[in-house]
Amino acid sequence: TRLSSRFTHANSFALRSHTCGELRKSDVGRKVKLSGWVQFQRLNKFVLLRDAYGVTQLVVPDEKLDILNKIRNIPLESVISADGKVAARPPGQDNPKQLTGEVEVILDDIEVLSSSISNLPFTVQESPKVKESLRLEYRYLQLRHESLQRNIRLRSEIVMKMREFLVRVHGFVDIETPTLFRRTPGGAQEFVVPTRTSGKFYSLVQSPQQFKQLLMVGGFDRYFQIARCYRDEGTKANRQPEFTQVDIEMSFTTKENIQRLIEGLLNHVWPEDMGRIPIPFPEMTYKDAMKNYGVDKPDTRFDNLLQDVTELAKASEIFRLFGSSEIANFAAIAMVFKSSAALVSKSAEESLLESAKMTTDKTKLSFVLIRMQDGNKWKSSLTKKLTQETMNSIGDRLGASAGDVILLGLGPRESLVPSMGKMRLELANHLETLGVKLRSNTNNFLWVVDFPLFLPSEELDGGPLQSAHHPFTAPRPEDEHLLRSSPLDVRGLHYDLVLNGSEIGGGSIRIHQSDVQEFVLKEILQEDPINLLHLLKALRCGAPPHGGIALGLDRLMSIICETKSIRDVIAFPKSLDGKDPMSGAPTSISEKEKKMYHIGVVQNK
Template sequence: MQYNLRLRSQMVMKMREYLCNLHGFVDIETPTLFKRTPGGAKEFLVPSREPGKFCSLPQSPQQFKQLLMVGGLDRYFQVARCYRDEGSRPDRQPEFTQIDIEMSFVDQTGIQSLIEGLLQYSWPNDKDPVVVPFPTMTFAEVLATYGTDKPDTRFGMKIIDISDVFRNTEIGFLQDALSKPHGTVKAICIPEGAKYLKRKDIESIRNFAADHFNQEILPVFLNANRNWNSPVANFIMESQRLELIRLMETQEEDVVLLTAGEHNKACSLLGKLRLECADLLETRGVVLRDPTLFSFLWVVDFPLFLPKEESPRELESAHHPFTAPHPSDIHLLYTEPKKARSQHYDLVLNGNEIGGGSIRIHNAELQRYILATLLKEDVKMLSHLLQALDYGAPPHGGIALGLDRLICLVTGSPSIRDVIAFPKSFRGHDLMSNTPDSVPPEELKPYHIRVSKPTDSKAERAH
C-alpha cells in the first residue's frame, strides 16, 4: 500500500511538471458544490438551508472547464475530485480522482498527442517505457474485431466473419441467421483448445451463451477426430473445415467457436467468450496476457447518440450532451441523428478504459438544438453554459484520465481500492468511521429534512 501511494504521488508530480512547466497549463480548482444537471451518472445531493433546494456534488468539472475556455484560460488542468452515486465495483468508487484537461483551439489529434506525451513523461522508471504513438481503431472496428469498445489487445483471438464459409449449410441455427437481412456468422479461435478444454468447459461456454445472450454456440474441433461425436459438428463438411483453417490461420489442435445472428449481438457474445476463455486457459497454465505488457489503444468515432433503454424511440448522449458531432455527420442531426458519429475518443489500456474525452460543441445554437430537440432536456438547467457560448466560445476539447484506474493497472493491483488512501467498501461505506451514519433529528431541522422512523409490522411497512 505504501508503494502504491508513493508511486501515485510521483506520477502525479510528473504530470504536473509536464502540463505546467512544459506545456503552459494552468492548474485551477473548481467547486465541489454545484447544481444538479441533466444526463450522465447519478449525482450526490447536498441539502441547503433553503426549503426544497439542494446542491449536488459534480460528477466531473465538465461545465466549469468549458466556461474557463470561454473566459480565455485556454489551457486548464486539475487533479479533480469527482462524485457519482452509483454502485461500487473493483474499478469504481463513489468518489474518485481524474486528471482533468481542457484546451482551446485544438483538434482530436492534438489532445491524443498531448496525452501520449503526458503518459510517456510520467511513466515509472521501473516499468517498460511507453511507446508512442498509440494505435487507433474506430468504434465499429473494435466492436467487429473484439466485441467490446474497451478491448484487451495484448492477445489475439480476434472475431472473424465466416458467413461466406457457411452459405450452404445444413446446420439449422446458421441457416436461420443467414436467411435474415443482417444475419451473420462469426467465430473466434481458441489456441490449442483441443489440448486444454474439457467437455465440461464446452458445456459451460454453451450455457453462458444461452443464459446471458439467448444465443447458440457451436464448438468446432479442427482436428476432425476430436469432435466428441457431436451430431451438429458432423454437418460441417471437410471443405468447410479446411476453409476455416485457412481463413482463421488456425492449427489442427485449435478449437473454433461459432455463433450466428445480428452483427452486434454476435460480436458482443464472442467478445465476452474471448475473455472468459482467456481466463480459463490461464488457469491451465497458458499465459495469453503478459502482465508486464501495457497495450494502449485509442478508440474513436463513437456514435453521438444511443437509444434510451427504457424508451428506445428517444435518444440519450453516448458520451455527454456537450460532445461535438463528427464534421462529416452534422447534416444527420436534422435527418437521421441515430447515425451521427461524434468527436469522442477513449483511451484503453489492457482492456480497461482509463480516459475519455471529446471535442466540444462551441456553437450555442447547435448546443440548444441538441439539448432541447434531440435529447428533450430542460435548457433552463444549463442556461449559464448556453449564455457563455452565446458570448463567443473558441473551439475547444479535452479529456479526463481516471487516475485511480491508471495507477491500479500500473501497479498490477486487483482493485482501485488498493491505490486509494481511505477507500470506500464495495457498498460505498467507510468502514473505519462507519460512514454513512445517522444524524440527530434536531441537526436535520435547519435543512427541512424529516426522517421517518423505521416501521416494525408488515402492515406499517406496506402503508
C-alpha cells in the same frame, strides 16, 4: 522497494537522523537516531525497526540492562525511537534482502513512544492475505505494509510528475472547480446534498465537465485539475462513490493535439522501471474495435480476433438451424485459440458458454465450443447436425487445425458481437491461469475513435436518442450535415484511451456553437434545456473552440501498480457496498439535522 532512494530529504524537521531504509556500510561508526515500529524482536537482543523506508536491525549490548528492560515483552508494532552507533554486521550475518542488511545499530538508548496492544487483529506482514472487510476496518495497519506504501507513494509521485509536465512544460493552470452544483442531465446518478433551504439540494458533480468548458469561455485556455468526482452507481468492482480524474481542457486545439499532449504526459510520468511506452499510440475506429474485438476497449496484447463467418453460415444448414427468419440481422462469428483444445475442460467450457449468455438476449443466441481434430473433424455439440462440407468451409476460412479451439457464436449481430468479445477475454484468462502465455508483456495503449455521437434509446417504446458519451461532444465536421437527417450516422470527435483492455480515459472536442448545442439538447436528446441554460448562454458570449480529456487516475494507478482492485491504490477506499468498515459510515443523523435540512426519512419497502 527502491523508494528510499527517491526520498533523500525525508529527515528534515523530524526526530531522526536517518530513515530505517537508509544506513549503509559507509555509515559505520556514525551516531544515529531512528524512529519506527518494532517489526520483530529476538532473544531480547535484536530488534527489527521498520518505517516507511525500510527496516534496520538494532542490537542491545549485553551490558545495557535498562534497554533490555524496556524492550523485554514490548508488543510488536510498538513505536520506539532509538539512539545508537552504526556497526558492520558480524561476518556471515549480512542480509542481502535488506537495503540496510550490511549494518546494524548498536543501541545507546531507546524510548518507547507508543506501546501497541499485543493482540492485533493481524500482523502487517500478513495483511495482504486477510479478508478485505477486516483489512479495511484496520486500514491503518495494512497501510504500513510495503505494498500499500509503494502504491500510495507511487501515486503521489506520478501525480507530481503530471503536474510538472502540465504546469512547467506546457503552461497549464491548475484550477479548482466546485463539487456542490446542480444536477447534470443525462449522466450518471449523482448524490444529492440537502441545504438549509427547504426542498433545495446541491448535486455532487460527476465530473468538472461543465466548469471546464465555462473556463474555456472565461479565457483560461489551458486548464487541468486532479479532480474529485462523485457517482452513485452502487459500488461495482472497479468503482468507488468518490474517485479521482485527471481533468484537462484546452482552447484553440484539435483532437490530434490533445492526443499528442496525453501521450507526452503518460510518457513523462511512466515509471522508469516499467520500460518506455511507444508513442504515438495506435488509433482504432470504434467500428474496427467492435468488429475485431467485440468491445470498444480492446485488449490488443493478444490476437484471437473475432472473424465473421456469417456468409458461410448463411450458405449452409446453420442458417436453418439457428438463423430462422425470426432473427433479424443474423450473424455467425468465430474465433480460434490455437492448440488449446486439451486445456478447456468440460466444466470450463460450460461456464464459458454460460457466462456469455448472462448479459445478453439469451433466447436468440447460441454458442458452440469446437475442439478441432484431424481432417477438419469437429468435436462439439453441433457436429452431428452439420455436414462435413460446412465444417470444412468454416474450418478452412478460420485456418484452424487439429488441437485448436474454435468458439462459434450465432444470433443477432448487436448482441452476438459483445458476447463474443466477452468470451474472447474469458477464454484468454482461463488459458493464462493454466500457464499459457497469450498476452504480450507490453503495455498497450490505444486510442479508440469515431464513436457514434448518439445511441438509440434504451427504452422499449423508443424514446429520444441518447448521447453515446455526453451531450457536449462535437460531431465530426464531415458528418455534421447528418445531424438533422440521420443523427445515428453522425460520428463524434470523441476519443477513448484504452490501456491493456481497460478504458483509462476519454475526451472529445466539444460543441462550441450555441445553436448546434441547443439543437442537440432540444431536438435530438429532447432534454429540458433549463438544466444547461448557463452553458447555452455562455456559448453565446464568445466561446473558443475547445476540447479535452479526463483520465481515470484510480484505474491508471491500479494498472501501473498491478493491483487487482482500485481499492489498493486508494488510501481509504469504501468497500464494495459503499461502506467504510473502519468508521462505520454511512450512519444515521440526528433529528436536529433532519430538521435543519427539512428532510424526513421515508421507509420504502
